[in-house]
Amino acid sequence: MPNIEVLDQQTIDKIAAGEVIERPASVVKELVENAIDARATAITVEIKEGGISFIRITDNGWGIEKEQVPLAFLRHSTSKIRSVEDLLTVSSLGFRGEALSSIAAVSQVELITKTAQGISGVRYVIEGSKEKTLEEIGAPDGTTFLVRNLFYNTPARRKFLKTPQTEAGYIGDLMERLAMSHPEISFKFINNNQVKLHTSGNSNLKEIIYHIYGRDIASNLLEIQGENEMFSVKGFIGKPLISRGNRNFENYFINGRYVKSSLIAKSIEEGYKSFVMQHKYPFTVLHLSINGQLLDVNVHPTKMELRFSNGEVVYHFLEKLIRDTINQGELVYQVSLEKEREAKAREEQARKERLKSEQHVPEPFEAKRLEAIRASIRKDTPYERKYPEQPVISKKSDMVAEQSSYTINQKTTIKQEPHIEHKLPEQAEPEFQQEIIQNPVQEDMRKLLDVESKKDHRIIGQIFETYWLIEFDDHLYIIDQHAAHEKVLYERTMKSLENKEFTSQTIYPPVLLTLNMQEEELLKKYMDYFKKLGFEIEPFGGKEYSVTAVPGNLFGLDGKQLMVEILDSLASFHGNEKPDMITEKIASMSCKAAVKGNQKLSMAEIEKLIDELLTLENPYHCPHGRPTIISMSKYELEKKFKRVL
CATH class of the missing domain: 3.30.230.10 (Ribosomal Protein S5; domain 2)
Incomplete structure (x- = not known):
C-alpha cells in the first residue's frame, strides 16, 4: 500500500487554484469583482492573446495599504468577513479570500496600488506564489493588476484552454454581464489594443x-x-x-x-x-x-x-x-417592409464607426492618469494631479499605444497628494436616442383588442381564406384565423379545467386503442386526469381500450390519433410531474380542433372570433407562442410607395 503523505504547500496552492481559476475569464471575474467591492467608479480590462499571456485590470477604487499587500495573497485572507456568522449577511461580491492566492499560484502577477491617504504607492511582484519584489512607487489612487502567462507552471492545465479568440469571447461575455450588473460603473474592455466595450457609468x-x-x-x-x-x-x-x-x-x-x-x-x-x-x-x-x-x-x-x-x-x-x-x-407584431439586410448593414457600419472613434479618442481620466505617471517617472519628481478640469484630449494614435502598454517599475520621491474623487463624464448617446424615437411601435397607441376600440374597427375582408384584414387607427392589422381560434379554444379548455366544468361528447362507434405495456401503464396512471378532462375510457379486453367520449369542444376529431399522441408525450415523463403537465397536450388538442387555414369564414364568424379574443388574458399568441395578429403602419406603406422619404 502506498504511503500517505502530506502535500507540499505549492502543490496545495495549485490544486486550490484549480477550483477558482479555470481560465482567463476566471481571473478577470475575480479581480473585477474585487475592484467593484473597492468602490471603483471606473474599471478598465485589457487582454492579449485571449488573456492567456496578458491581463491588465485598472481601477480607481480604495487601493491597498502597503503592509496589507502581502497578506492579500495568502489563502483565506479577506477584508469582507471576520467569522462564519458573517457569511449570513455578506453583501460583497468576493469574500472567500481565495482569488489572489489562486491567481498568484498559477501566473506571474504584478500589483501597483495606492490608497487616497497614502503618500506613495506600492509595487508588488509575485510569481507562482513566490514573492519577488515589494517596493514603493509613484502611482495614482486605485489598483492595477498585471497577470502574465497564466498556467505557466501548470502546463497540463494550460493545454486544455481554448483558442485565444474563444477565451477572449468568454471574457467579452463576462464584461457585458458585469456592465449590466453595475450600470453605475464605467467599464472599458480592450482586446489586442481594440476597444470592444465602453460604458459611461451613468446608471442608464x-x-x-x-x-x-x-x-x-x-x-x-x-x-x-x-x-x-x-x-x-x-x-x-x-x-x-x-x-x-x-x-x-x-x-x-x-x-x-x-x-x-x-x-x-x-x-x-x-x-x-x-x-x-x-x-x-x-x-x-x-x-x-x-x-x-x-x-x-x-x-x-x-x-x-x-x-x-x-x-x-x-x-x-x-x-x-x-x-x-x-x-x-x-x-401585436409590428411589421416593417424594409429589407433586413439593409438594416443590418447600417447597424454594422454604425458599430464600426463607434469602435473606430473609441479607439482613437482616449478617455479623459485615463489620458490624464497616464500623462501624470509618465511625467513622474521621466523627471523623477513628485507625482501630483494638477490638471485643468476640462483638458484637451489628444487624438494621436501613439497616445493610445502608450496608454495600453505602460508599466511602472521605478521608485520616485513622493509628496502627499490631495484625494480627487473621479467621476467619468456622462457619454451622450444621440444615435441610441434617435433609434428609439424612430421605432414605429407607439406605446400610447390604442389597443386593437379593447372593448372601447371595437366600434372603430373596419373589417376589410378575408384573403387566401386564412387571414383577416382590419383597419384601425392608421394601422393595418392581419389576423391569422387558425391561430386566433386555437387560442380561444385553449383558453376555454383551461377555464373549464380550472372551474371543473368539462362536458363530454359521446362518440359512436367507440374508438378502440391497442396499447403496449408501457402505454397501458401510462393510461392507468393518468386515468383520473383524462376523466376530469371529459374522456371516457373503458377496458375492452386484452390490450384494447374503448374510448366512448371525448371533451365536448373536441368533438369531430380523430380520437384514436389524439389519444396516441397524448400517450406518446406522457412516455417522456419521469414520473414525478404534477397533473398540470398535460397542459401542453391540451394546447395540441385545441390546435387540432381549431378552424384551419384555407377555410372560408363569414363576416359574422370573424366578428364573433374577435369578440372572444377581447375576453382573453393573452390574445396575441397561440398556445405554441406563434403570433395571432400582426400589424403594419400607414407610415410603412407610404414609405414603400415613396409617398414619404
Whole structure:
C-alpha cells in the first residue's frame, strides 16, 4: 500500500487554484469583482492573446495599504468577513479570500496600488506564489493588476484552454454581464489594443443594453419593477417577439452578482409561457435585491450558484410580475417592409464607426492618469494631479499605444497628494436616442383588442381564406384565423379545467386503442386526469381500450390519433410531474380542433372570433407562442410607395 503523505504547500496552492481559476475569464471575474467591492467608479480590462499571456485590470477604487499587500495573497485572507456568522449577511461580491492566492499560484502577477491617504504607492511582484519584489512607487489612487502567462507552471492545465479568440469571447461575455450588473460603473474592455466595450457609468441600463445587444432589442423592451416584504425586482424584459433559441439572453443579477439559478430561470420562462413558442427563451435583464440572510452564496468556489431559503415565494412573485408586465401593453407584431439586410448593414457600419472613434479618442481620466505617471517617472519628481478640469484630449494614435502598454517599475520621491474623487463624464448617446424615437411601435397607441376600440374597427375582408384584414387607427392589422381560434379554444379548455366544468361528447362507434405495456401503464396512471378532462375510457379486453367520449369542444376529431399522441408525450415523463403537465397536450388538442387555414369564414364568424379574443388574458399568441395578429403602419406603406422619404 502506498504511503500517505502530506502535500507540499505549492502543490496545495495549485490544486486550490484549480477550483477558482479555470481560465482567463476566471481571473478577470475575480479581480473585477474585487475592484467593484473597492468602490471603483471606473474599471478598465485589457487582454492579449485571449488573456492567456496578458491581463491588465485598472481601477480607481480604495487601493491597498502597503503592509496589507502581502497578506492579500495568502489563502483565506479577506477584508469582507471576520467569522462564519458573517457569511449570513455578506453583501460583497468576493469574500472567500481565495482569488489572489489562486491567481498568484498559477501566473506571474504584478500589483501597483495606492490608497487616497497614502503618500506613495506600492509595487508588488509575485510569481507562482513566490514573492519577488515589494517596493514603493509613484502611482495614482486605485489598483492595477498585471497577470502574465497564466498556467505557466501548470502546463497540463494550460493545454486544455481554448483558442485565444474563444477565451477572449468568454471574457467579452463576462464584461457585458458585469456592465449590466453595475450600470453605475464605467467599464472599458480592450482586446489586442481594440476597444470592444465602453460604458459611461451613468446608471442608464437601457443604454448599456443597446450597446451590447443592438437596436432591435433595445427598441422592444418592457420596463419591469416590483417588490414585496422580502425582495425587490427591477430592470427590463423583452417583448415576446425577441425570443431566442437558448437561455443566453436570460440575464439576472442578485444583489449585483451574476448567478445561475434554475429556480429563477424557471420562474422567468413560466412568466413567458404561451407568449413565446415552445423551445424559445426570452430576453431579460433583471436586478433582484434580496436580504442576504435569505441566501446561501457559499455553494460553489466560483460563487455562480446560490440557494434560496424562500424559493417558492421568489418563484411565484417573479412569475406573476413578468406575466403582468407583458400583459400591460398590446403585443401585436409590428411589421416593417424594409429589407433586413439593409438594416443590418447600417447597424454594422454604425458599430464600426463607434469602435473606430473609441479607439482613437482616449478617455479623459485615463489620458490624464497616464500623462501624470509618465511625467513622474521621466523627471523623477513628485507625482501630483494638477490638471485643468476640462483638458484637451489628444487624438494621436501613439497616445493610445502608450496608454495600453505602460508599466511602472521605478521608485520616485513622493509628496502627499490631495484625494480627487473621479467621476467619468456622462457619454451622450444621440444615435441610441434617435433609434428609439424612430421605432414605429407607439406605446400610447390604442389597443386593437379593447372593448372601447371595437366600434372603430373596419373589417376589410378575408384573403387566401386564412387571414383577416382590419383597419384601425392608421394601422393595418392581419389576423391569422387558425391561430386566433386555437387560442380561444385553449383558453376555454383551461377555464373549464380550472372551474371543473368539462362536458363530454359521446362518440359512436367507440374508438378502440391497442396499447403496449408501457402505454397501458401510462393510461392507468393518468386515468383520473383524462376523466376530469371529459374522456371516457373503458377496458375492452386484452390490450384494447374503448374510448366512448371525448371533451365536448373536441368533438369531430380523430380520437384514436389524439389519444396516441397524448400517450406518446406522457412516455417522456419521469414520473414525478404534477397533473398540470398535460397542459401542453391540451394546447395540441385545441390546435387540432381549431378552424384551419384555407377555410372560408363569414363576416359574422370573424366578428364573433374577435369578440372572444377581447375576453382573453393573452390574445396575441397561440398556445405554441406563434403570433395571432400582426400589424403594419400607414407610415410603412407610404414609405414603400415613396409617398414619404
